[in-house]
Amino acid sequence: MMKLLQKTNRAYFILSASAFAVAGLVTYLVLSLFLESQLNEKLADTKDHLIKTIELSGIVYNDPPYIEVKEEPASSEIKDFYSDTILFDTSEKESVPFRQLTGTASINSKNYKIIIRNTLIEKSDFLLTIVLTTVSLFVLLLLCLYFINKKLSKRIWSPFYSILNELKKFSPENSSFALTTSGGIEEFEELKITMNKLTAKVISDYQVLKRFTEDASHEIQTPLSIVQSKLESLIQEPDLTEMQAAQIQSAYSASVRLAKLTRSMLFLARIENRQYPESEEIDLESIIRSHIELFSEAIRGKSLSVEIHSASGCSLNANVFLAESLIQNLLGNAIKHSFSNSSIIIELKQGSLEISNNGAPLQVESRKLFDRFYKASSSSDSFGLGLSIVMEICKAYNWHITYTVENNLHKVTVIF
Amino acid sequence: MKILIIEDEKDLLEAMSGYLTLQGMLCETASTFFKAEDSLSDYNYDIIILDLTLPDGNGLDLISLIKERNSKAGLLIVSARNSLDDKVKGLDLGADDYITKPFHLAELNSRIRSLARRRFFEGKNELTFNEITINTDFLEVAVNGELLDLTRKEYDILLYFMVNRNRVITRESIAEHIWGDNSTFADNFDFIYSHIKNIRKKIEQKKGENYLHNIYGIGYKFSE
Numbered sequence: 001m002m003k004l005l006q007k008t009n010r011a012y013f014i015l016s017a018s019a020f021a022v023a024g025l026v027t028y029l030v031l032s033l034f035l036e037s038q039l040n041e042k043l044a045d046t047k048d049h050l051i052k053t054i055e056l057s058g059i060v061y062n063d064p065p066y067i068e069v070k071e072e073p074a075s076s077e078i079k080d081f082y083s084d085t086i087l088f089d090t091s092e093k094e095s096v097p098f099r100q101l102t103g104t105a106s107i108n109s110k111n112y113k114i115i116i117r118n119t120l121i122e123k124s125d126f127l128l129t130i131v132l133t134t135v136s137l138f139v140l141l142l143l144c145l146y147f148i149n150k151k152l153s154k155r156i157w158s159p160f161y162s163i164l165n166e167l168k169k170f171s172p173e174n175s176s177f178a179l180t181t182s183g184g185i186e187e188f189e190e191l192k193i194t195m196n197k198l199t200a201k202v203i204s205d206y207q208v209l210k211r212f213t214e215d216a217s218h219e220i221q222t223p224l225s226i227v228q229s230k231l232e233s234l235i236q237e238p239d240l241t242e243m244q245a246a247q248i249q250s251a252y253s254a255s256v257r258l259a260k261l262t263r264s265m266l267f268l269a270r271i272e273n274r275q276y277p278e279s280e281e282i283d284l285e286s287i288i289r290s291h292i293e294l295f296s297e298a299i300r301g302k303s304l305s306v307e308i309h310s311a312s313g314c315s316l317n318a319n320v321f322l323a324e325s326l327i328q329n330l331l332g333n334a335i336k337h338s339f340s341n342s343s344i345i346i347e348l349k350q351g352s353l354e355i356s357n358n359g360a361p362l363q364v365e366s367r368k369l370f371d372r373f374y375k376a377s378s379s380s381d382s383f384g385l386g387l388s389i390v391m392e393i394c395k396a397y398n399w400h401i402t403y404t405v406e407n408n409l410h411k412v413t414v415i416f
Numbered sequence: 417m418k419i420l421i422i423e424d425e426k427d428l429l430e431a432m433s434g435y436l437t438l439q440g441m442l443c444e445t446a447s448t449f450f451k452a453e454d455s456l457s458d459y460n461y462d463i464i465i466l467d468l469t470l471p472d473g474n475g476l477d478l479i480s481l482i483k484e485r486n487s488k489a490g491l492l493i494v495s496a497r498n499s500l501d502d503k504v505k506g507l508d509l510g511a512d513d514y515i516t517k518p519f520h521l522a523e524l525n526s527r528i529r530s531l532a533r534r535r536f537f538e539g540k541n542e543l544t545f546n547e548i549t550i551n552t553d554f555l556e557v558a559v560n561g562e563l564l565d566l567t568r569k570e571y572d573i574l575l576y577f578m579v580n581r582n583r584v585i586t587r588e589s590i591a592e593h594i595w596g597d598n599s600t601f602a603d604n605f606d607f608i609y610s611h612i613k614n615i616r617k618k619i620e621q622k623k624g625e626n627y628l629h630n631i632y633g634i635g636y637k638f639s640e
Binding site (some may be wrong): 235293 | 425427428431432434435438461496516517518519520521522564566568569584586588589596603606607610631632633634637
């Protein structure tokens, strides 16, 4: 991914490079045309001057390679013309470019062929200077652009980054969320307003969704109690046939199941909505022991041994109801998924609770177990909400829960 | 025992009063806040069952009225809200017990009986059915005068049957009575079955009769 600054810099570079190339080329062409015409004029002047000197003095002046004058037959008169040539400079031992003017003149009724030359070294020096100047200007400009850009964009984009940082802290749970910075820049002010609208919508939708589960579960409960009580009354009829009884029984079981489901969903929604604010000092060990008693039939039925290792003086502040639900779900799960004749070990220390049991390996990732309505087994008696409830309770108190499986040893740890 | 049931759902009201009447209680009903206020100022009740969600007022407001006019009455709150808030508030205001919808009629009856026992028979509290007697103060059961050795759960189940005698009690209702809202295990009904088998055996050992009858696949009935 490219940074915005990198992208603008790149665009600046390409644009200014091509602008400079074109500008350099044009300057070069214009200047060399100008230089050429200057040179031509100078050559013509020199020729005129030479002719005058010969006319007056009668001396044929020669200064190769700059001036060459030769007598010619009269018939070979030519018009002045300019051309470029390269001659070998014997003293410098190198080729030197020249501009030359070739023409004829008749002086004192004699015909001469005259060649006037001027080196082009000045011109190429001149051009080189131009190119160098252009390039260094270009580099300088680019550096300036780069630093200005860097500094400016840091300043210009700073509200953007603070908006971004604020947004990163967004959670639909936090109903008072609103962006505050915009840096007094119209675009960012607009972004801020739009984002605030968006987050407000997300928050309100989330709240509606949360309330919905709660409200829907409420509304289901009253009709359900009517169904349940009517079926219970119907069951009391003395003359029911076995078939009628069986049908009433399945309708009744289903209504009880539905009642339990809505209760669990309501419970989940309430934990989520933080509606269990009362908290007190909890004696987790006694809650565990009473649940072991509550589940004693299942524990005996599977010939499980349950060991509690408890450090003395473990205390915990929480809502009793939630603490009981946590234990009930974790212990219930451990019993349900244990091999027969195995043991369940409960380790209670200050600040942590660990429940481990021996059972068949998981078929899925352990994270999934905490998903709502996820069932590890297809046993129709569970809704797959137990561990979600545990998860929500932990979230409500910022407790950390981990689940590990190693060699059939399942271990749930809650760090308070 | 005279009971006032304040509940806005007519069908539920009917079912509740029907069940309780059959259990030998005298039931009066009120389906609105207004009617309830009326009944409360004119009559005295032993037990009042109050649904907190009424169409024309908050049931919580009725509690103070009940305490003022019928201070001796036992008060059982019914709510669909299943909210601890309401529960705490209700109990703070002087309610004696709290039950959430949907509930089993047998459970409702059992709560009312237990409430009545606590309120009206302080210290001397016995339930008798032929040769079986339960003392709820000492949690003791005697058959033909001999004490039974029951576990706590067996005692709870037997008491549940004794107060809901002659009625078919569903296994679901027993399970919830014993294990609470979230009876976790699929084999709860097997556990109930074995508890009931044990109760029968223990009663028969003391030359008692078997009053616990299986009713198809539905549940059990405690009767002659």
